[in-house]
Amino acid sequence: MEKGDVLVADANTGWLMKDAARVVRGVRDLDVFIEQPCDTYEECLSIRRRTDHPFVLDESIYNIPELIRAVNDQAMDVINIKISKLGGITKAREVRDICVAMGIAMTIEDTWGGDIITAAISHLAHSTPSELLFTSTDFNSYVTVSTAEGAPKRVNGRMAASHEPGLGIRPRMDVLGAALFKI
Numbered sequence: 001m002e003k004g005d006v007l008v009a010d011a012n013t014g015w016l017m018k019d020a021a022r023v024v025r026g027v028r029d030l031d032v033f034i035e036q037p038c039d040t041y042e043e044c045l046s047i048r049r050r051t052d053h054p055f056v057l058d059e060s061i062y063n064i065p066e067l068i069r070a071v072n073d074q075a076m077d078v079i080n081i082k083i084s085k086l087g088g089i090t091k092a093r094e095v096r097d098i099c100v101a102m103g104i105a106m107t108i109e110d111t112w113g114g115d116i117i118t119a120a121i122s123h124l125a126h127s128t129p130s131e132l133l134f135t136s137t138d139f140n141s142y143v144t145v146s147t148a149e150g151a152p153k154r155v156n157g158r159m160a161a162s163h164e165p166g167l168g169i170r171p172r173m174d175v176l177g178a179a180l181f182k183i
């Protein structure tokens with residue numbers, strides 16, 4: 001780790017409560033965020049209430065009612081907003097705006113993606129107040145195939161949204177191939 005780095009332990013729902021309880025106790029003296037330790041919301045809330053580590057919820061929040069419940073329970077300090085998980089950019093933006101109003105910090109990303117998803121992430125992240133933008137992910141650095149021109153590129157740990165219209169990208173139709181269906 002370098003100075004200024006932030007450490008997040010994301011279990012992706014993988015721990016049983018008995019094990020998560022031991023982990024948060026074991027890292028009590030470390031400055032680490034705990035993300036979605038267990039499968040269900042109730043299990044995560046139980047662990048949240050036994051630790052003073054900052055807490056991130058991800059797989060427990062798929063919609064606004066689940067967000068409101070978690071806000072009311074003070075169940076997290078940070079939420080992981082994945083665009084696809086929430087049902088697209090408009091839904092993700094609604095959740096983002098509520099989080100801004102409630103002072104909940106945000107990881108803004110998606111479940112996976114390439115250039116097009118990364119462009120959408122960059123716009124949602126760029127239009128979020130910086131003090132509440134916890135982190136964001138440039139998924140196009142995770143893949144080897146480029147699906148669009150003009151997509152954001154990470155430089156020194158940062159990426160910027162395009163100033164071009166729309167997502168600010170030009171899809172590479174030769175890479176994407178023919179449409180599977182049209183609407």
Ligand SMILES: [Mg+2]
Binds near residue numbers: 012035036059
């Ligand atoms: Mg996560």
